[in-house]
Amino acid sequence: MKAIQTGIDGLLVLEPRVFGDSRGFFLESWNEREFCKVIGFNTHFVQDNHSRSSRAVLRGLHYQQKNPQGKLVRVVSGAVWDVAVDLRIDSQSFGQSFGCELSAENHRQLWIPPGFAHGFLVLSDTADFLYKTTDYWMPAYERSLLWSDQRLGIDWPLEKTGPPKLATKDLAGKTLEGIQADQELPELTG
Numbered sequence: 001m002k003a004i005q006t007g008i009d010g011l012l013v014l015e016p017r018v019f020g021d022s023r024g025f026f027l028e029s030w031n032e033r034e035f036c037k038v039i040g041f042n043t044h045f046v047q048d049n050h051s052r053s054s055r056a057v058l059r060g061l062h063y064q065q066k067n068p069q070g071k072l073v074r075v076v077s078g079a080v081w082d083v084a085v086d087l088r089i090d091s092q093s094f095g096q097s098f099g100c101e102l103s104a105e106n107h108r109q110l111w112i113p114p115g116f117a118h119g120f121l122v123l124s125d126t127a128d129f130l131y132k133t134t135d136y137w138m139p140a141y142e143r144s145l146l147w148s149d150q151r152l153g154i155d156w157p158l159e160k161t162g163p164p165k166l167a168t169k170d171l172a173g174k175t176l177e178g179i180q181a182d183q184e185l186p187e188l189t190g
Contacts (some may be wrong), residue, residue, distance in 0.1 A: 001031070002037045006100075008086050011114040012039065013100055014072075018107055022040035027107055029074065030132070038132060039111060044130040053090065053122045058164035060119015061085055062151070063147040066112035069133035074096065076129030079103035080120040081157050085145060085176075088115035089185050095176055097154050104186045115186045117145040119170075123160050142183050144173035151176050 004013040004030065014035075016027045036042045061083065063069075074083060083099040098151060101123070102108050112118050114134060147154070147170060158164065178190075 001038055006089055006098045007082060008096055011084055011098055012111045014109040014111060016107055026123050042159035043134055045134055046132045047136055049131050051129045053127055055122050055125050056161040056165050058121045058166055059115050060148055061117035061147050063087060063117040063143055063186055064138055064141045065143050065184050066141040066187050067135045068136050070114045071112040071131045072109055072129040074109040075102045075104055076128045077104050078124030080122050080127050080129060082110055082120045083154055084112045085117040085152055087117055087185050097152050113187050119147055119157055122154045144169050146175050
C-alpha cells in the first residue's frame, strides 16, 4: 500500500497494489496491520457503510460533533470527487480542504482522521461508495458544513455534473464561521 501525503496532517490518499491480467484484477482492500503502519498508530473500525448515488448527487459535508468518526473511503463502481475539510480546532490546517477523484478504475482510498468534515460529488451515472468508520453513526451529533461555503474554497467539478442534487440537511448546512460561532466543532479526545 502506497501512502500519498495531501498537505493536511494525517489525511492520506492510499493506493493499494493491484495485480491484473487479461482475466481481471486482484487487490487487498483492507489489511489492519499495513493500514496502521501507514497511518502511524493503531485504530479500530466499528462500522462499514455502503451508499449508491446517481450523477450529480452531492453528499456532505458531514461530521459528528461528538464521537467524531475516522473514515476509510473508496469507490467500487463509478467515480466521485471526494472532499475532506479539517475541523480540528488546534490544527495548523484548520478550515483547509482537500479533494481528489476516487473511482473503481484508480482503486484509490482516502483516510480521513476524526475531526474532519467529509463529502463527495458523484461524477459517473452511478457510484457505489464504501466506507469504514472508527465510531458509530450518532444522528443526534451529526452536523453538516455547507458544501458551498466560500471560505472553504472547494473547487467542486460541477462542470462534469451540472447543478448538485442535495439532501435538505445539506442545503441547510452551516458555514465554517457559523459552526465556530455555535461551538459545533468536533470534540476530539485523547
